[in-house]
Amino acid sequence: MGVRFVMYLAAIATGVLFGLKSSQNNFIIKNRNIIQIVVLLSLLFIMGIKIGMDDAVIQSFVAIGYKAVLIGVFAILGSLLAVISIKRFIRGGDVK
Amino acid sequence: MTLMILSSIAAGIIIGMLTHPFWIQNFATLFIDIGTILLLIMVGISIGLNSSVFEQIKSIGLKLLLMPLAVVVGSIGGAAIGGYLVGLPFNEAGAVGAGQGFYTITSIILATHSNQLSTIGFIANLTRELASFIFIPVIAKKLGYLETIAPAGSTSIASALPIISRSTDAETVVIAFITGVICTALVPVLIPLILNL
Numbered sequence: 001m002g003v004r005f006v007m008y009l010a011a012i013a014t015g016v017l018f019g020l021k022s023s024q025n026n027f028i029i030k031n032r033n034i035i036q037i038v039v040l041l042s043l044l045f046i047m048g049i050k051i052g053m054d055d056a057v058i059q060s061f062v063a064i065g066y067k068a069v070l071i072g073v074f075a076i077l078g079s080l081l082a083v084i085s086i087k088r089f090i091r092g093g094d095v096k
Numbered sequence: 097m098t099l100m101i102l103s104s105i106a107a108g109i110i111i112g113m114l115t116h117p118f119w120i121q122n123f124a125t126l127f128i129d130i131g132t133i134l135l136l137i138m139v140g141i142s143i144g145l146n147s148s149v150f151e152q153i154k155s156i157g158l159k160l161l162l163m164p165l166a167v168v169v170g171s172i173g174g175a176a177i178g179g180y181l182v183g184l185p186f187n188e189a190g191a192v193g194a195g196q197g198f199y200t201i202t203s204i205i206l207a208t209h210s211n212q213l214s215t216i217g218f219i220a221n222l223t224r225e226l227a228s229f230i231f232i233p234v235i236a237k238k239l240g241y242l243e244t245i246a247p248a249g250s251t252s253i254a255s256a257l258p259i260i261s262r263s264t265d266a267e268t269v270v271i272a273f274i275t276g277v278i279c280t281a282l283v284p285v286l287i288p289l290i291l292n293l
Contacts, residue, residue: 071178081170
C-alpha cells in the first residue's frame with residue numbers, strides 16, 4: 001500500500017500539472033469525460049467480477065450492507081460534528 | 097450516471113457469480129492499478145483546469161483549509177466509531193470513512209485490499225452521497241450553511257454542489273467547491289495510508 005500511496009499521489013500531481021499547462025484544445029482535455037467514464041465503468045465491472053467470485057462476500061451481502069450503511073451514517077455524523085466545532089473560526093459570529 | 101455505475105457493478109457481480117472466471121484473478125489487481133492511476137490523472141486534470149480555486153483559497157485565507165480538515169478528520173473518526181460498533185478494525189473502517197462519499201474510487205482502491213472491504217466502501221459511501229442529497233436542504237435550514245458541506249464531503253465538488261447552491265449562499269458554494277477539491281484529492285492518498293495503520 002505504501003507504493004500505491006506514492007503512485008496515487010504522483011498520478012493526481014501529474015493530472016493537476018497537465019490541467020494547468022494544457023490548452024483546452026488538447027485531445028485528452030477535450031475527451032477527458034468520455035475517457036473517465038470508460039475507465040471507471042471498466043474498473044467497476046472488473047471489481048464486480050471479483051466480488052461476484054467471492055462466495056463469502058456474496059453469502060454475507062445483507063450483513064455487510066447493514067455494517068456499511070451504519071459506517072456511512074457515522075461518517076456523516078462525525079464530519080458534521082467536526083464542521084460545527086470549527087465553523088466559528090471561518091465565519092466568526094455569523095449565524096449561518 | 098449512477099444507473100450506469102450500478103449496472104456495471106451488477107453485471108460484473110452476476111458474471112463473477114455465474115462463470116467464476118479465475119483467469120481474471122491473475123491480472124485484476126494490475127488492471128485496477130493501471131485504471132485507478134488513469135482515473136486519478138483525470139481527477140487531477142479537472143482540479144488543474146479549475147485553477148481559480150487556488151486564487152480563491154488565497155482570497156479567503158488559510159483558515160479555509162480548516163473545512164476540508166474537519167470533514168476528513170470527522171469522516172474518518174465517525175467511521176472508525178461506526179466500525180467499532182459493528183466489529184470492523186479501526187483502520188479498515190477509517191479507510192472506508194476516508195472515502196468521503198467518493199464511492200467509485202474508494203471501492204476500487206479497497207478492492208486491492210479485500211473484496212469485503214471494497215463492498216463495504218462502496219455501500220457506505222453511496223449511502224453517504226444519497227443521504228447528503230436528502231439532508232443538505234434540512235441541514236441548511238436547521239443548522240447552518242457551512243454544515244451542508246460536511247455530509248457532502250468530496251461530492252461537494254460534483255453531484256452535491258447544485259443542491260448546496262440551491263440551499264445556501266454564494267460564499268458557501270465557493271467554500272464547498274474548494275473543500276470538495278481538496279477532499280477529492282485526499283481520498284486516494286488517505287485510504288492506503290489509513291489501511292497501513
